[in-house]
Amino acid sequence: MPKSMPIQTIQAVARSVYKETSNYGFGPVDTIRLINELMDLCSAASERGPAARNDSQRDLTAARSEAPELPIKSQRIIIRRFDAEQDLNLLRGWLPDKYGRFFVLSCATAQTIDIEMLVNSPLNVLGTITLLDGTPIGAMAYLDFNKDQKRAELRKLIGVPEARGKGYAEEATRLWIDYGISALGLQKIYVSTLQTHIGNIRLNEDVGFKVEGLLQNEVCIDGERYDLLRMGLCSEDLLSDTT
Secondary structure, eight states: OOOOOOHHHHHHHHHHHHHHHHHHTOOHHHHHHHHHHHHHHHHHHHHHOOOOOOHHHHHHTSSOOSSOOSSEEOSSEEEEEOOHHHHHHHHHHHOSSHHHHHHTBOTTTOSBOOHHHHHHOTTOEEEEEEETTSOEEEEEEEEEEETTTTEEEEEEEEOSGGGTTSSHHHHHHHHHHHHHHHTSOOSEEEEEEETTOHHHHHHHHHTTOEEEEEEEEEEEETTEEEEEEEEEEEHHHHHHHTO
16 A cells, blocks of 8 residues: 655645645636546546556665765766866856756755855765766755764755756665765755655655655745755665665
8 A cells, every 4th residue: 555645745735736726826616626636637547556666766776885986876877076177167057947046045044055155165065967978967965064963965956957857866866865875974864845846855755755844935036935845864764674
């Protein structure tokens, strides 16, 4: 039987859907019709049965690797060390859209971090995501890496629009978690996800993150306030899932 979603996740998705449909002009009757359509889609999906996981996903959920060093590689991507000389301008070019700007938004102060400060800070660890042919498509980061507390905030960005929606973010996140736990010694990794980015919330749950709380109207992007869903992952929980 499929596991049920945490109530915080359901609340975040519901708030997101309600906000978007209200902005679109939905009234009470429209909302009821939407709920009925969702129920019909759920019934149809149940009749088809659960989709089988593909081989690449099974490979990615195998036991944790031993102390990987950068570069690290999966079936389709490589994460190498961020090279400011060749990658800084690329990263700048990926930041203009909403998800790009969130990559440099401080969750502690709700202020945008200067990109050069983010790249050069000794508290941050960055990697560049490339295809197997070396083409850069995005970036990974551990922000505020605390060696004493063995914790850091994970950030991910698929910066090339054409590369989004193809599963690269999940592959990169699994590799980066492996690297954080095995090479950096992290015991706690957390992420903060915009409540409107439902796909990202599901991705984080799929790789092992659990909802820890919902921060309402926490950040402002382009004059609009957004909720943040705080999610966390403990290395001992992840390791126990693979044994």
